[in-house]
Amino acid sequence: KIHRDSLPRILNHRDSLPRKNSTHRDSLYGNLTQRDSLPRNSTQRDSLPRNSTHRLSLGRNRRQSSMNSIPRNLDRRFIRYENTFRMEPDDDRRIEIANVKRIGNLVVESAIKDYQYDPNNAKLFTSRLSEQLRYHMKQLPSNRFKYVIHVCMGQKQNQDLRVTSRCLWDLKCDRHVTIVKETKDCYLTVTIFCIYSE
């Protein structure tokens, strides 16, 4: 009897030592470790007796219940933030169309003021203009919006041009602004789309 009582104590003693090394890593980083480090953890776990692995897995399940609810094969890059349950923009985050239009007009007018159409330079001009507009849109206080800025510039040579766009989006939250400017020898069409994303 004495011999049998001493056995559990020896097992517990062995439990405590390996658990110090591996519980931290397993519990905190269990599901999040990279695939290279998995074999290391598994070899450590194999050396532990059965009692301690059972206890380890219980702890891990409790601490990481939210991670276990997501299926393993789901691509992790789609999981960014928790659900905010916000379907529409807040009052203070709502985007002001008049504001967007005013900023757009300012930027475009200052860019096109003394501009002579130059085929070599035009490519750089349009890309720089769209990047400037994007920078200004990012400064707006509403931060749940995604922006698309489309700049179309051409030379005036009595040709015909038509720019059309259709969108499939949420009528309440998503907006667009169009600005058209002309100079002596070129025309410029700017369309800014603002899309709400929760």
Add this chain to the structure above:
Amino acid sequence: MDDANEVAFIVDEVSNIIKESIEVTIGSQSYQQAKINTWTSNIVEAILNSLTKLNKPFKYIVSCVIMQKNGAGLHTASSCFWDNSTDGSCTVRDDIDEIFSFVIERQFAYIFF
């Protein structure tokens, strides 16, 4: 939960849809100023209809530029502030005899897991 593949943005599928709708609407006709209005709206609406039939959780923006070939230069630029892993765009350029057409289609994911 949806499989990750269903939500991903597949460029080939979308570019095929765009090319088909351009061919169907304009075909090999020459530039006709009276019809240009209907052409652009038909192209864009056809693309949007076929995109909605895919039944994916996306918001779409389709933009189409049609220009008569006159020797004039045309430059287009587009800059976007979005999420690179979930959103994408597809551009199709088409050079027919007298017409130059250019369609951009953008997708924004609106469902988060």
